[in-house]
Amino acid sequence: MSEYQYYEFAAVDRPLTPQQQTELRSHSSRAAITATGFINEYHWGDLKGDPLAWVERYFDAHVYSANWGSCRLLLRLPRGTFDEATLNGFTPPSPDGLDSAFGVHRTASHWILDWCFHDDSGELERFWTEADGPGWMTRLLPLRDELLRGDLRPLYLGWLARVCNDEVDDTDVEPPVPPGLQSLTPAQAALVEFLLIDPDWLSAAAVASPNTEDSADSDGQADAWLSLQSPEDMRKTLRLLLAGAGQQAERELKGRFLAWQRSQQRPGQAYAERRTLARIAEGYDEARTARLDRERRAADALAARQREEREKYLRRLSEQADEIWASVDETLQRGSGAAYDQALHAVRELADALALAGRPADFDLGLARLQASHGKRAAWVARLDKAGIGRGEA
Incomplete structure (x- = not known):
């Protein structure tokens, strides 16, 4: 089996300057480099640069895949997106000598979220083809916008990736369970697929996750917060809208609103009771049995449809x-x-x-x-x- 590696980087908030594109070109003569990205495939050799350093300096997102069974996602977000305590809840220290499936890197102005997966067995067919790398960036990049809008589900999925990587002990307590784990967005479902998160761990954990509709902000909360905003705060938001920066305006507005909501909540009010991994594991077998039953019924239904179609044809x-x-x-x-x-x-x-x-x-x-x-x-x-x-x- 020949070696194959795929590297893709995306610039979202700011396009690359001509000077930056020239700097990147010095690292690769074959890469496709534009104002918004860098893509290259390697059948021998490797990237002449550190992906983490490149994200810190140039890019907002990075996807990597190698056919020996490794993949990685990096997302860069402004420091104001999360406070440090929130991120620490999802990224406790990992056991010594074990590469973490999810971590956070801190820079002067940004957080860089780091999800990765390594297949030590070498048995996963997904990585045997050269088609694994292309397409992941398109599917995973919406996670960044979801995180900027205050959605914590990608962080919890990172913690579940740690569970699947044997980084979490039975007595360890889960991070706060965000709402909506039972109805992931397409990008979040892609992250589960990308990291090969065990669906039965996800189902067992999602039992304690409220529906997004049940946890939605009421009009009363929004009105209460809006009444506290100064004229200058509102003008700042309107100036962004007039300048065509609608997404930035929404992110900043939502971020301030979520921070206010957290300040109003009593300890333990925002989330369900946090469980130990052993407690979550009690639902694992039930989730697995339910999944296998759903898959069996789906397979039986498909076989029945195929038989019916075959008989009509005959x-x-x-x-x-x-x-x-x-x-x-x-x-x-x-x-x-x-x-x-x-x-x-x-x-x-x-x-x-x-x-x-x-x-x-x-x-x-x-x-x-x-x-x-x-x-x-x-x-x-x-x-x-x-x-x-x-x-x-x-």
Whole structure:
């Protein structure tokens, strides 16, 4: 298996300057570099640079995948997005010598959130293809905007990735459980897939997560907060809107509102009671059983639909038996291996169709007529014999 690595970086808040693009070009002559990103694939060698340092200096997001079973997501967010205590709740110290599946890097102006996965077994088929890297950035980048708007679910998913990485002990207490874990956004579902988070751990943890509708901010809360805003605060938001910075205005407004909400809540009011990992694990087997049952029922339903469609197809085929025999006769006259294979497929389908219709004698009669013209074609007869057709085994 040849080596394959995929690197992609995205600049969201500010495009790269020409000087920055020149600096990046000095690290790679083959990369696709634009004002908004850097993409390169490696079949040998490696990136001549540190992805974490590049995100700190140039980019807002980075996705990496390697076919030996490693992947990584970095997202850079302004420091005002979260307070340090909030992030610490999701990223307690990991056991010595173990690479963490989720961590946070602090810079002077930003937090850099770091999710990663390593397949030590080398058995996951996902990484064996060179198609794993492209497409992840598009699916995962919306997480950044969700985080900027105060959604903590990606942080909790990072903690669950730590659970799956054996970084969490049974006596360790989970971080605050955000609402909506039972109904993830498409980007959050992609993060679960990217990090190969065990769906049964997610289901067991999500039991304590309130619905987003149940935890939605009431109009009364919003009105109470708005009444406290100064004219200058409101003008600042309106200036951003007039300048075309609608997303920035929304993020800053939502951030201030969420901070006010937290200040109004009594300890323990915002979230459900926090559980130990052992307590969450009590629901793991139940979640696994429920998932396997759903998958079995889905598989049974799919098989039933496929059988029904197959029977409809065979019924239509049985009504066209004469035309099919004539088509097979014409195909065999070409005398090639491909023609024999095509004819054999048609004959086998017709055998099933006439058997379903209760007309096996019609099939035997049609085959006898066909063989009267083509029974001396040794390669064709060999195919029939191997398929058990014409010997009472059709």
